[in-house]
Amino acid sequence: MTKIDAVNAEILDLLQDDGRMTNAKLAEHLSMSETPCWRRLKRLEESGIIEGYQARLNRRKIGLGVMAFVQLRCSEHDAAATAEFQRIIETSPNILACHNTTGADDFLLIAVARDLDDYSAFVETTLRRLPGVTSIRSNLSLREMKSSGRLPVLRGAI
Template identity: 65%
Template structure:
């Protein structure tokens, strides 16, 4: 944790994480600061990279993205050049929501969305199977989403 963060910084981050559209006036009220002081603290958190940005959370199913897959990719080649090419392709693929270089059986774990199984199959054929250095691809399809949340447990960092 950033050692310069205090309870007020954590409270600001936690509230903005819950509602990124929260006005400075309401935020200042909730954390018991003047509006000017609250604004300065929020800007400092942004400048230091603790707050990376703001976005709307969209409902993937209502947008027609009915398939969520978790894909394990193992590689037989780990050269710097092949790895860089692999990462460029993955980063450019809008269907890939997240990609993690992992320990264990697989080298990478991807979270992928698609309209339907046919669309997912095309993504596997045209993108994943063409990735350099890949030796195996294992897909696990989500049958039911029990929890999805991008909010970090910042209130656990400092008891408020």
Template identity: 60%
Template sequence: MEALDTIDLGLLDQLQQDGRVSNAKLAERFSLSEASCWRRLKRLDDAGLIEGYHAALDRRKLGLGVMVYVQIMCTQHTEEVTAEFERLILASPNILACDNTTGEADYLLQVVANDLDDYSRFVEKVLRKLPGVFGIRSNISLRQVKSTKRLPIV
């Protein structure tokens, strides 16, 4: 892909701010024709810079009152065990994010649950049954100060 110019970066930034903004509004905002704006967006999309469009939902209003950051320590790191571990992680809707990390923990999960009892059940039925896991450390979020998917590109 060719280098991104200031208009490309501006378009991406605007889409991060409002994924529902119309092509006409973007074109007007950046002094482009609608066709030119659409071609730029298509090029950015085809290059994989845009991974999707999502609505930001209020988890609490949906009954998911508990957010937990979970450190997972593993004893086995074979290809087979890791693949099965990651397959089960991907299949769990309560796990919002999973990062393979450096340091004491092998993985850091971001998990939501209805309440503490629901989270306790999740630990017993899902996390403790993951292959290769020997340690689980939970950090319950008391209050989220900042949460964004918006990247600092402009």
């Protein structure tokens, strides 16, 4: 396991701000030479702390005007139904996130669609076909006040 010391925490913070930052620029920000900086970065990647790099897209500018928070309740929890449920969730491009939750509902999804008609079609063709689903409740986002994938980096975490 890679310990998150002050330098590793700074690397993670800098890369969350700019995932395309070169090793040379990263080393410059950290006031260290490039080779030890590169080694630290590789250890963070190999340990799985850094899972990958991707561009953040503006969903509205690519035509995804609807964001929904969907609560699902299920009656079936056997292995076959769960595996099929997970397969459908993982392969649906409209579903950004899915969490198995406590409380009255079993799952909370974050889903996107072009518009309300597209969202309605998604509910009919995807969500209503999930095995064992007995209840679907959607809350549509009226205004997005904050959206971030940035995590607070806890120093000393392993």
